[in-house]
Amino acid sequence: MKKIFVTGALGQIGSELVMKLRDIYGYDNVIASDIRKTDSDVVHSGPFEMVDVTDSKAIFDIAKKYEVDTIMHLAALLSATAEKKPLLAWNLNMGGLINALEVARELKCQFFTPSSIGAFGPTTPKNNTPQDTIQRPTTMYGVNKVAGELLCDYYYEKFGVDTRGVRFPGLISYVAPPGGGTTDYAVEIYYEAIKSGKYTSYIAPDTYMDMMYMPDALKAIITLMEADSSRLKHRNAFNITAMSFEPEELAAAIRKHIPDFTIDYDVDPVRQAIAESWPNFIDATAAKEEWGFEADYDLVRMTKDMLEKLSQKLLSKEIQ
Numbered sequence: 001m002k003k004i005f006v007t008g009a010l011g012q013i014g015s016e017l018v019m020k021l022r023d024i025y026g027y028d029n030v031i032a033s034d035i036r037k038t039d040s041d042v043v044h045s046g047p048f049e050m051v052d053v054t055d056s057k058a059i060f061d062i063a064k065k066y067e068v069d070t071i072m073h074l075a076a077l078l079s080a081t082a083e084k085k086p087l088l089a090w091n092l093n094m095g096g097l098i099n100a101l102e103v104a105r106e107l108k109c110q111f112f113t114p115s116s117i118g119a120f121g122p123t124t125p126k127n128n129t130p131q132d133t134i135q136r137p138t139t140m141y142g143v144n145k146v147a148g149e150l151l152c153d154y155y156y157e158k159f160g161v162d163t164r165g166v167r168f169p170g171l172i173s174y175v176a177p178p179g180g181g182t183t184d185y186a187v188e189i190y191y192e193a194i195k196s197g198k199y200t201s202y203i204a205p206d207t208y209m210d211m212m213y214m215p216d217a218l219k220a221i222i223t224l225m226e227a228d229s230s231r232l233k234h235r236n237a238f239n240i241t242a243m244s245f246e247p248e249e250l251a252a253a254i255r256k257h258i259p260d261f262t263i264d265y266d267v268d269p270v271r272q273a274i275a276e277s278w279p280n281f282i283d284a285t286a287a288k289e290e291w292g293f294e295a296d297y298d299l300v301r302m303t304k305d306m307l308e309k310l311s312q313k314l315l316s317k318e319i320q
């Protein structure tokens with residue numbers, strides 16, 4: 001990877017991935033793009049282009065202009081939003097993906113796009129979910145992710161495009177708030193713990209989902225993309241995880257730092273149904289064996305770091 005083009009660069013992953021990539025590969029070597037423009041480090045610290053990924057020419061023109069050798073395609077609607085707007089989700093998630101894959105094929109770029117634990121469904125084994133298993137998701141997001149995995153493998157087998165992906169768990173970060181996900185409760189709770197000392201969860205107790213702290217997600221993307229291609233038996237996409245917890249366990253971890261923190265529940269039936277269709281915890285052996293991935297953050301270490309960094313962020317906003 002020398003010249004990297006990131007779509008969806010202002011989203012939850014992109015906001016941190018672009019800055020990490022620029023630190024490693026050089027600020028002028030990471031071209032960030034999104035359908036909107038904000039007053040942010042991503043926009044001001046290196047090349048930024050406004051790109052609508054449903055416009056294939058727009059992707060091609062930017063990739064050609066900067067002569068990129070790698071495309072990291074992040075632009076997509078997440079699970080809860082996709083359930084509200086399934087047709088828009090199909091057009092954006094699948095139309096954007098095949099447009100980006102076509103550009104990677106034409107310009108011979110390496111290619112990354114994330115899948116998700118959302119690619120599994122209610123008939124998938126829920127505990128220790130295997131790397132290779134049944135995938136019959138019951139959400140539009142899951143349909144998009146399974147189709148996306150198959151499409152990326154097709155572009156590898158048929159056209160030799162070096163496509164790689166991971167099935168992300170719920171991602172937790174303090175930089176960019178998530179938007180429209182089912183696992184967003186695990187981010188919102190930290191903000192509310194600091195702001196009000198209490199949180200009303202839309203996900204019910206005892207609902208386990210795999211989760212990961214953003215630094216580990218960024219490590220996974222970069223490690224996979226730099227991995228020796230000959231070692232990869234799988235490509236799209238690898239199970240990866242760092243931890244699995246349910247709301248009460250997360251609240252208990254927060255109480256170690258904020259003793260009076262309380263959680264109560266107002267369950268959202270739509271997002272609860274999505275969460276219940278996903279695994280409790282997945283098996284990530286293939287990622288460890290084929291490209292050496294292991295997460296650094298567990299619930300205890302993540303909670304300490306999240307509360308510290310978020311407190312500083314919210315305090316600095318108050319001071320401004």
Ligand code: VAH
Nearest residue numbers: 078079116169181182183
């Ligand atoms: C979502 N955060 O909730 C995303 C992710 C596994 C969850 O795909 O839709």
